[in-house]
Amino acid sequence: MPGKSLASSPLTFDSATCFCTADLATSAPNIISFSVTFSSSVPQKAIKRFGSTHFSSKKWAIHSTSQIENSALSNEDRKTWEACRQALSAFNFSTEEEDKILGKAFGHVHSPYWGEERKKEVPKLEIVNEILDYLRTLSLSDDDLYKLLKKFPEVLGCSIEHELRTNVQILEKDWGIKGKSLKNLLLRNPKVLGYNVDCKGDCMAQCTRCWVRF
Template structure:
């Protein structure tokens, strides 16, 4: 239950910054997001559980964003295969990144690639 509070911004808004607060999670959407982690990220069920435990907000991110961010990591940082899955388990926050300020801060540091 606490994971869903964080995932959908019902408790604190540190991550979501008022982007989410009224969204009611739909089972199909959560399943699609988990499937995106398995497919694009190549994560096993155990690894998905670790990612969700460390970064519950991943369940609130759109599946397309998850797939795009995995592709971004592969293309930009040349990380693939086992190294990619290890990275996603170690730094799952990259799955929710939406900003690349490239040093010219736009004030959304929680979701910026510069932190990577």
């Protein structure tokens, strides 16, 4: 009987460990041919679960980029966007990562940091460059900025005068954090650059931007 011949085969699927060890650790084409050949035996839930884990980051990158590409940007705006991408090229991000950073900073990709307050806007090259140059004055190397932008891409959408400079002054004057200590803090918790609320214990429901997190 077909059931018996399948059970006697070395490729059995009675346990999760057998299913996950061999071919599924290889490339996407192998996964596709594998699932077609044994479609009658492989648990579909397991395939879906593996597929969603294996490809989740790639799908997110494509989705975030398509959100931006589908935005109502004029030709001039697209040129500006491309120029801002070039400003990030020194950090060796992929095109998808550059789009995601700019998208999160300027409201084209949803970010919990902004909540619902961030409206879409086209990034301005001079602002992006000004913020990057200011961050470099804090003794942050390009490698440091790569890490900071990965953790907190929204920094490019913050106000350099009302948030970045003000917060660095608060850290230096009120907390005595400067120099190397400041650099280490910014790499560990770069969101401190964007704090603009101090609820002083009376919650204002803006926790992602509140000094209470510090």
